[in-house]
Amino acid sequence: MLDYVTQVSWSPYIAGAGIGILACLCFLLSDRPLGCSTGYVKISGLIERTIRQDMVERNEYYHVIRPAIDWQLVIVPGIIIGAFLSALLSGSFQLVWVPALWGDTFGYSPALRIIVAVTGGILLETGARWAGGCTSGHGISGTLQLSCASIVAAVCFFIGGIAMAVLLFRIIGL
């Protein structure tokens, strides 16, 4: 049992089946889909409220998604803790500025990597909120409910992703 916990990686089928069970537990115990892009809206709203309280109180979106420390927010630090435990137990925790695949193609300058990552993060969260969910909310929780919106969104995540990855690594970075 302990051997299993300290392994660097599990079969994606086993880990995936575990996430499928976890998604069911979410519906059963918390009456909500397993998803995490809403948490970022809450964190962002809480930070912004300390600077510009009136803006957050007036904003229509923060009335739909209330900035508060609740289920949807704590899942984000939860994921960080869970991944940290997993990496720590297997001895694979490592501080890295630039992933090797990026570095070998575009160089190991942290500045360039961070600029592109920030841009990616902005598009990622904007797109997630635009579509009403992310790879977990739509890709897993919505698709397993056979939601039309989720299936269309999940397919588009990969269409957009493949297009940009090909542009980056097969055209620009060649």
Added chain:
Amino acid sequence: MLTALHRQTKTQIVLGLLIGIAFGFLLQKSGVTSYSVVIGQLLLTDFTVLKMMLSAVMVGMIGFHLLKRMGLVQLHVATGSVGSSLTGGIIFGLGFALLGYCPGTVAGAVGQGALDALFGGFLGMLIGAGLFARIYPVLNSGILHKGEFPAKTLPQLLQVNEWLVIIPVVALVAGFLLLLEYLGL
């Protein structure tokens, strides 16, 4: 349904944290919190992400619908639209490849020490959330409702019993995964 449990706000916060920890642990163990694995999937050279997601969908689909039959869970689906699901999905995809993580795996990558995920991705996600809150009123009175889908779920769209969709979908997904293994991908 476990309505009494659902109403206990404080217990729910603890549950959210525990579910997050389990989710992060499984994401990290499956390998999808690594930049190279995500980009490998988008370049169609490494199918770990799809294997994990489709395995979760198969198990979850059967489990969820069994629980629903027992009256223990209910559907949580929204009406999608071309303007929302398709446009948002493509924007998400572009960010997915630029960042090399998704909203869940970027948090997982932070946990395993990826500093580009913390100072790049995480920061960008918070900026993106603030940005979206500002443009939401305009989007909500326009594009988000353009071309709304006629039904919320596939069984509703096809007007058939849900198991007549679940069984062929699970069989198709299993067949696709077997094909991936057969091809050595």
